[in-house]
Amino acid sequence: MAVEIEKMGKPAVAIVSNRxxxxxxxxxxxxxxxxxxxxxxxxxxxxxxPDQHRAYVAGKDxxxxxxxxxxxxxxxxxxxxxDDKKTGFVETKPAPRLIGPETPDNLQRLFMARGWTDYLPIxxxxxxxxxxxLRGTSRxxxxxxxxxxxxxxEPWQFTVEQVAVNAVMAGAxxxxxxxxxxxxxxxxxSLYDSPHSLVxxxxxxxxxxxxxxxxxxIGAMGPFSQANATIGRAWTLISxxxxxxxxAGETYTGSQGNSLNFNNIVIAENEARSPWAPLSVQKGFKAxxxxxxxFCGLGIHAGQGGKRGSxxxxxxxxxxxxxxxxxxxxFGALVVCDPLAAKDLKAQxxxxxxxxxxxxxxxxxxxxxxxxxxxxxxxxxTSKAPAKPASKAPPAQRVARFASPQDINIVVTGGETLAxxxxxxxxxxxxxxxxxxx
Amino acid sequence: xxxxxxxxxxxSVLNPKGNPPPIPLAPMAPRPxxxxxxxVYFVDIKYEGGGSLLKMIMEWFSKNTPKAxxxxxxxAGMYDEQDTTLWxxxxxxxxxxxxxxxx
Numbered sequence: 257m258a259v260e261i262e263k264m265g266k267p268a269v270a271i272v273s274n275r276x277x278x279x280x281x282x283x284x285x286x287x288x289x290x291x292x293x294x295x296x297x298x299x300x301x302x303x304x305x306p307d308q309h310r311a312y313v314a315g316k317d318x319x320x321x322x323x324x325x326x327x328x329x330x331x332x333x334x335x336x337x338x339d340d341k342k343t344g345f346v347e348t349k350p351a352p353r354l355i356g357p358e359t360p361d362n363l364q365r366l367f368m369a370r371g372w373t374d375y376l377p378i379x380x381x382x383x384x385x386x387x388x389x390l391r392g393t394s395r396x397x398x399x400x401x402x403x404x405x406x407x408x409x410e411p412w413q414f415t416v417e418q419v420a421v422n423a424v425m426a427g428a429x430x431x432x433x434x435x436x437x438x439x440x441x442x443x444x445x446s447l448y449d450s451p452h453s454l455v456x457x458x459x460x461x462x463x464x465x466x467x468x469x470x471x472x473x474i475g476a477m478g479p480f481s482q483a484n485a486t487i488g489r490a491w492t493l494i495s496x497x498x499x500x501x502x503x504a505g506e507t508y509t510g511s512q513g514n515s516l517n518f519n520n521i522v523i524a525e526n527e528a529r530s531p532w533a534p535l536s537v538q539k540g541f542k543a544x545x546x547x548x549x550x551f552c553g554l555g556i557h558a559g560q561g562g563k564r565g566s567x568x569x570x571x572x573x574x575x576x577x578x579x580x581x582x583x584x585x586x587f588g589a590l591v592v593c594d595p596l597a598a599k600d601l602k603a604q605x606x607x608x609x610x611x612x613x614x615x616x617x618x619x620x621x622x623x624x625x626x627x628x629x630x631x632x633x634x635x636x637x638t639s640k641a642p643a644k645p646a647s648k649a650p651p652a653q654r655v656a657r658f659a660s661p662q663d664i665n666i667v668v669t670g671g672e673t674l675a676x677x678x679x680x681x682x683x684x685x686x687x688x689x690x691x692x693x694x
Numbered sequence: 695x696x697x698x699x700x701x702x703x704x705x706s707v708l709n710p711k712g713n714p715p716p717i718p719l720a721p722m723a724p725r726p727x728x729x730x731x732x733x734v735y736f737v738d739i740k741y742e743g744g745g746s747l748l749k750m751i752m753e754w755f756s757k758n759t760p761k762a763x764x765x766x767x768x769x770a771g772m773y774d775e776q777d778t779t780l781w782x783x784x785x786x787x788x789x790x791x792x793x794x795x796x797x
Contacts, residue, residue, distance in 0.1 A: 333727065
C-alpha cells in the first residue's frame, strides 16, 4: 500500500510488526519497489495498551536495531539513492523444462527440498506420464489456462502442460484432468496469504462426477476415492508451483495452518439422492452441465445430526442454525447435508434449497455489538463484501448475521448411513464450466 | 546416452514450477528536505492496534516536529483494500504518509 502512495509522488513509510519482516519485504519487492521504506515494531501490535505502544515508539526497530522514530523521519525525508530511483523490469530467467537425469529417489528428495510438494511423496512427472495426462483434454499443451496469485502478489500465468505436470504429481488420472483444468482456470489458489489459515472447497456437479468415479456416497468427503483425493491435492500443488502460493513466511502467513489444505474440501454433490436442484443449476448453469464451484473460508464443522426431525418437532433446521451462530458474517455458510437430512428438511417444508437458506438467514441473528466485534467486520460494507451490513444499529439491537440468503449455500452429499450434516463458514466465489476443458 | 541413464536407473522429469512474470520497477517519490511546514498523513489500515500505535507516533511528532501539520485518517475497507478517495485527498493535500500496520 505504501508503494501505491509512492507512485502518486508522496513519500511513505509503512509500519509493520516484526513477525512479518519477510512477507513485507517480499510484498515490496513483488510490487516493484524493493527499497520501500519499511519500519518494524515489536510483534504483536494488537492487544497492547497505549502505554505499551508509546514504549514501542520510544524504542528501536527490532529488525535493524535503530531508533524507531529516527527510521520514520529518515524514511520520509532522507534523500533517495540511485537504487531507489531505478526503473525498468526485474526479469527472472525461465526455469528449465526438464530436470534430471537423476534417480527417482533423488528426484523425490529434490522436489521436496525445493518446496514443490505438499511434503508427501509425489508421482514423478515423467514426459510419458505428462503426455498421458494431456490426453485428458483437447486443449494444446502450450495454451494458457489462466493466472493465479497466492494473495496480494503478482499473478503467475500458466499453461495446460504445466497444470498437467502438477496433476501427475498429485496422482490424478487423465480422466480427471478437465476438472483440474477448470479449477485452475478459476485462478483461485487453494493456499492463500492470510494469518487466518483459510481453506478452500470445491463442489463438483454434473455428469463428470460419475464419469470419473467421484465419490458422493459413503465417506464422500473423506479419503475414499482417488478422484476426490487427487483433484483436491492437484489444486494445492498447482497453487504452490504455478502461483507461488503457500511459501511459508513469504507468501503464506497462516498462523496455525490447516490440514484441509492438503487436498482441500472436495464435494461431489449426490444429485441422484438429493431432493433439491444441484448447486450448479442454482448458479445459472443448465442441468446436465458439468461445473466446479469454489468456496473459501475458515473451515467446516460437523453437526450432531442423527436425530430425525418430524412435522411435530422439526430438528435439522434448528441444528444447522445453531452451528451458524458461531460463524463470522463475512464468509457466509456452505451447508452440506447427507441425503437423509436433506429429505427430512424437504418433508419439513423446505422444498427448495432457497427456502432453507431464507429461513436460516432470517433466523441467524446477533447483536450489533457482537457483529462489530467480528474479526472480518471491516470487510463488510466494502467492495469485497456481498452486501452492506446493518453496521450502524444500536449495540443491543439484533441484526442479521448474513447479508442475504444467497450467502448461505446448500449442497447434498453422503451415503445415507445417518441423517447428518456439516456446515462450513465458507463463502461462494465462482463457478466454472468443466466441459470446455475436456 | 538414454540407454546408459536407464541402466543407471536415472530418469528425467518435467519441472513443476511456473515462471514469475517480469516485475516493473517503480521509482520512489522525491523526499522533502525536512518535514517542517509539511502535511503528514497518518493512515490507519485498521489492523488491530494500528490506530493506537499511530496516535503514539503522532504524539512524538507533535513534540519533536511541531511545525508539521498532522492528519489522522482511517482507511476504508480491509487491510489490503485500496481507498481511492483517501489516496486522492493525500495526493491533493498531503506531503508524506505514515501507514500502520501492514505487511
